[in-house]
Amino acid sequence: MELLRRLCQLHAPSGNEVQMKEFLLRYVQDHQHSWKVQPQIIYGEGFQDCLLLVFGKPRTVIFAHMDSIGFMVRYGKQLVKIGGPQTETGYTLVGEDSQGKIECTLREDEEDGSLTYDFHREIDRGTELVFQCDFRETEETIQSCYLDNRLGVWSALQVAQTLENGVVAFGGWEEVGGGSVRYLAKYIHEQYGITQALVSDITWVTEGVRAGEGVAISLRDSLIPRRSFVRKIIRLAQEANIPHQIEVENAGGSDGKELQHSDIPWDWCFIGAPEDHVHSPNELVHKKDIEAMVDIYKLLMHKL
Missing domain, CATH: 2.40.30.40 (Peptidase M42, domain 2)
Structure with a gap:
């Protein structure tokens, strides 16, 4: 959890993601030699403070926002x-x-x-x-500010270690309505023909989504992804016996809204661990849900 602790301590509120981008760039450059596939690293002019990792012959992209409230x-x-x-x-x-x-x-x-x-x-x-970051770890939980979405970023980095084919896209501005995913998605589609996306973000503990009972697969928040795509994800999770919960909400949003509002036929799904004490200094996530989140992303990036 030391990597997650470091991510939670970084100063990267919406619009000023540069410290997070630079940290991730150094991390990838320092660790990619031990990964199954060394990715193409894309950043710089035309990408603002965003970062793309491209592995093999990609079919699916993971979007994980770097910014915080x-x-x-x-x-x-x-x-x-x-x-x-x-x-x-x-x-x-x-x-x-x-x-x-x-x-x-x-x-x-x-x-x-x-x-x-x-x-x-x-x-x-x-x-x-x-x-101020006060990172607390017990046998069962992690508690800190900014698990939303440093945990989504951390999960994507765990998946990157064994990823053979896929794109990991680290974007910004999500907490203030988005702004980077649309041009990242356009570039990814034009370069690689991809139309499948997974949103690696953190959701809420509610009366229907409970801590410790698995990663949440969202059927809807304020938007509704294509049902046949989400059904495929649920079936794969069931077949692999990955603990998961079905989320149905009538509010909220994620990077998925920029995909759904684009002129590219994106299939997308929000998949993330649920947290309590949302957007506070005391965000709380169960380790079982973190484990399930990493497991389902590894599975889906291989199977989709």
Whole structure:
């Protein structure tokens, strides 16, 4: 879990994924020699702060977003949200501006819900602040900020170790509505003819999706993927006896929405471990669900 701990500590709120991209690039370059297939690594001009790993003759792509929710300093001591973080007076926020490193306290007004910070000086406007990482591991669980979606990234890296044919795409901006997956998907389709995608992200523990009972395969959130594609995924999971749960929600979204809204006939499915205490400093995921998540992605990238 040391790799996951390091990923959770990285500063990469939506729109500023560069630290995460650079970390992943170094990690792949340092470790790919021990992988079954050494991927083509695509990044740089035309890809902003995104990163693609292309293995063999790919048929399917895994999308995993690198960004997290957080806060941005407005004027004075005002804060505005990046994405949809949980807010509670007393949360510790960290960042850095032109005057140095920052460790401050979040304040939420009880009457109007406005957000401010408590710090000994004024922080530069535009500075991003994120939850301080307190990574906790037990025999059964992992708890930390930003398991959404550092765990999705971590899972994709585990799959990459034995992947023979496929693409792993690390994108950005998902927590604020997307923005990179559409051009990544266009490039991947034009270069490799791929129209199958899996979204490696983290979902919610709900009354129907419980911690410790397997990875969630989503039939819908705010969007509905093509049923025949999802049925194939469920059948493969059943045949392999991989613990899984069927998710049906009427809200939420992921990188899948950019695929469904594109002019390319993408088949896609959101598959991820469920977490409790979503978008807080205390996101909690069961290790059994993490194991099932890695297992199903390895299976699907081989079988689809």
